[in-house]
Amino acid sequence: MSGLETATVGQPLSTLHEKGSYEVADFEVPTGREEEWRFTPLRRLRGLHNGTAEGDGKVLVEAEAAPEVTVETVGRDDPRLGRAYRPADRVSAQAWASFTEATVVTVPKEAVASAPTVLRLNGEGQAAAFGHTTVILEPFAQATVVLVHRGSATYADNVEFVVGDGAFLSVISLQDWADDTVHVSHQYARLGRDARFTSHNITLGGDLVRISPTVAYAGPGGDAAMYGVYFADGGQHLEHRLLVDHTEPNCRSRVDYRGALQDQDAHAVWIGDVIIRVAAEGTDTYELNRNLVLTDGTRVDSVPNLEILTGEVAGAGHASASGRLDDEHLFYLQARGIPFDQARRMVVQGFLGQLIERIEVEDVREKVQAAIEAELER
């Protein structure tokens, strides 16, 4: 790799996400010095990154499909797999190389799902497991897909969202793992012409959770909104690495991730990469990350990156802010008689609640609200 001078017009300066391969061997074993690995405690990955992850662990998938939607369990050779992406790092390639069965969710052309389709992924123990999920919305289909992750696991997986022309997919991925779980996941969304994609990542449980949501556009007019809520407790490492790659004209993207942290060695990482390539004229993008630090001893790394390679953008911006609870908020609530602890809960719930209330599936929304309340009671 030579320096920046190799970047020519039209090529992004960043080398992040530029490599892609289905072969594990094409990726060096990360050392922790690489940009994409420097925030992740590799020793806690249980070998998912270096080929030493052992065992034939299980993460069982239970599906509850809307009547208009089919859910299938398929083998590795199913031609529908791997259409939306090429693994961008070693763990992703490892997951691609190692999974035995995949789940394929299909929403037929112009079908409008009348209920959410729920996939429950239940970890059955710490032995390593690899998974693959592909969600396909054919043109003009509409559906909501909920992924619920629970239990104990050492799990690496790839999740593909193929959103056809004019289709609309809403995804809610709830990471509600047991305390000992390690989960490294890539979520690749590929949006057709005029497709809409909304995602909510809610990450609450697990020892180490690293999720990399990526959006790519296959035609103009795509619209992606990506929301995230996380709550890191003592010792938890919760990492979200977003990439929106604007290659097509007149597409839109919004990213809003918010987290709260409390207690010793709670660690949150947020990386927000947006690339607007030369062809992507008329792009409208904004990304935001905010963190609320509730106690001493926590750590936040928040890195927004915006690369604009065209002069013709409709809008492009990013913001990142991390801070403590605002004394003035607490004072105001207390000055109306509300006790300190309750005031604190209300302010934190309000801060995260602005994203939670966008979750359109009521019982998921209520569960998330209850889970946040439980976190604050600790």
Place this chain on the structure above:
Amino acid sequence: MATLEIRDLHVSVADGAEDGKEILRGVDLTVKAGETHALMGPNGSGKSTLAYAVAGHPKYQVTSGTVTLDGEDVLAMSVDERARAGLFLAMQYPVEVPGVSVSNFLRSAITAVRGEAPKLRDFAKELKAAMDALSIDPAFAQRSLNEGFSGGEKKRHEILQLELLKPKIAVLDETDSGLDVDALKVVSEGVNRFGAAGETGTLLITHYTRILRYVKPDFVHVFSGGRVVAQGGPELADELESEGYEKYAKAGASA
């Protein structure tokens, strides 16, 4: 009968320096139920500091003196205890609290102050009536607290809280500032409704005499240099209207 007594109150601003700057330099003031007091003074005289110190804002440090409500030591109470004891501060600049709805906030505050949660239906009715009286659009109940409210809307919501929480003593910190005449009238009517039963006391802090046309004070205090430098009846406000604060500014400075 509710009585707020402030005696020889000295207050400094905790600004990180070892000894904060002294803003209040011996304030004596008594507000009883049934009374409306106007506290007037030039900018920087310490009026707002008095309001915030009484409410217990952490930025202000009481260095000496006492504040009691019906004989209870207010200074020993936390901010929320003061509110539950019956003190209310209408803020000059109410903060925006994202994601906390007006309705949730009011219900939580009422529950805390009254000691029990109002029934949802009763609360909805009570809220609607109180909002109507202040010409507040009912849609505001679902909005985030003060977020995107205009200056006038924020002040109306302060008075809405005043009327719902029914404290013993209300301190209104420049509630009139930034209001147009219509909003000023609406807000003044609310303040008058609050005081009408004669069981509550009001300390109206203001820079201008304009609001005193709508809210009639029984007592007027002139504040300068961090203390009360003159006291009188409503006629004192008229004098300030025509002559300004100049002569009192000197009195405060020379103290």
